[in-house]
Amino acid sequence: MAEPLDIVWSRPLPSGAKPSTVTVSQDAAGRWFVSMLCEDPGVRQLAATSAAVGIDVGLDHLLTLSTGEKIANPRHERRDRARLALAQRRLAKKAKGSANRAKARREVARIHARITDRRRDGLHKLTTRLVRENQTLVIEDLTVRNMVRNRSLARAISDAAWSDFRSMLEYKADWYGREVIAVDRFFPSSRLCSACGALAGAMPPHVRTWTCGCGATHDRDVNAAKNLLAAGRAVSACGAGVRPQRRTPGGQSATKQEIHGATRGTSRR
Numbered sequence: 001m002a003e004p005l006d007i008v009w010s011r012p013l014p015s016g017a018k019p020s021t022v023t024v025s026q027d028a029a030g031r032w033f034v035s036m037l038c039e040d041p042g043v044r045q046l047a048a049t050s051a052a053v054g055i056d057v058g059l060d061h062l063l064t065l066s067t068g069e070k071i072a073n074p075r076h077e078r079r080d081r082a083r084l085a086l087a088q089r090r091l092a093k094k095a096k097g098s099a100n101r102a103k104a105r106r107e108v109a110r111i112h113a114r115i116t117d118r119r120r121d122g123l124h125k126l127t128t129r130l131v132r133e134n135q136t137l138v139i140e141d142l143t144v145r146n147m148v149r150n151r152s153l154a155r156a157i158s159d160a161a162w163s164d165f166r167s168m169l170e171y172k173a174d175w176y177g178r179e180v181i182a183v184d185r186f187f188p189s190s191r192l193c194s195a196c197g198a199l200a201g202a203m204p205p206h207v208r209t210w211t212c213g214c215g216a217t218h219d220r221d222v223n224a225a226k227n228l229l230a231a232g233r234a235v236s237a238c239g240a241g242v243r244p245q246r247r248t249p250g251g252q253s254a255t256k257q258e259i260h261g262a263t264r265g266t267s268r269r
């Protein structure tokens with residue numbers, strides 16, 4: 001007879017919720033996961049607000065908002081990354097097929113799992129807050145940027161964080177009646193002055209602040225976030241070629257949009 005499993009639930013099942021899909025998986029650290037997709041009759045759309053935000057993603061900061069707020073990477077992540085790098089170097093030195101190698105591999109997986117857990121936790125809090133506070137959330141569409149160059153560990157982790165962030169943002173926006181707009185990254189969000197619309201010259205990554213000919217001094221990331229917001233708003237307002245995708249989970253409608261090439265045909269240059 002099978003033993004009942006000792007499961008730690010991330011949160012209680014909402015009352016009245018019926019799981020429609022149950023997925024069982026195992027990660028490299030040997031932990032089993034059960035995830036259930038539920039329709040939660042308790043989810044209510046939030047009252048509409050006029051607030052909108054542009055969200056820029058970076059390496060030194062997790063996110064920069066068009067409001068000027070910077071959201072740092074979790075403090076523990078740098079330390080965890082260093083531990084992960086060390087564990088990976090140890091693993092690389094172990095003889096293939098040895099017991100020590102298996103042990104080293106479990107250690108790498110364990111650290112990886114901890115980073116993932118902590119990060120997801122932080123991202124959940126963050127996305128819930130952003131969706132509650134804003135009606136429209138404009139992000140950069142990074143799917144076109146396939147990070148083949150520069151596959152550093154930091155980069156890989158930040159990419160994974162970004163894709164988790166985006167999917168959480170989108171499904172929560174769906175729940176609460178908010179709108180997520182993804183703008184194409186061919187749009188030069190760092191080099192465009194958000195005050196006057198002039199395009200600055202080359203902007204190497206180490207340039208953190210710059211001053212435009214119009215006299216406006218910009219924090220690079222805040223400026224980029226403001227430009228994303230402006231591009232998203234332009235697209236949202238003109239509505240050209242944009243059709244909100246309406247779904248009706250549990251009889252509710254929600255709006256989600258995916259837009260490419262958002263800068264084309266807008267008035268900004």
Ligand SMILES: [Zn+2]
Binds near residue numbers: 193194198213
């Ligand atoms: Zn300017």
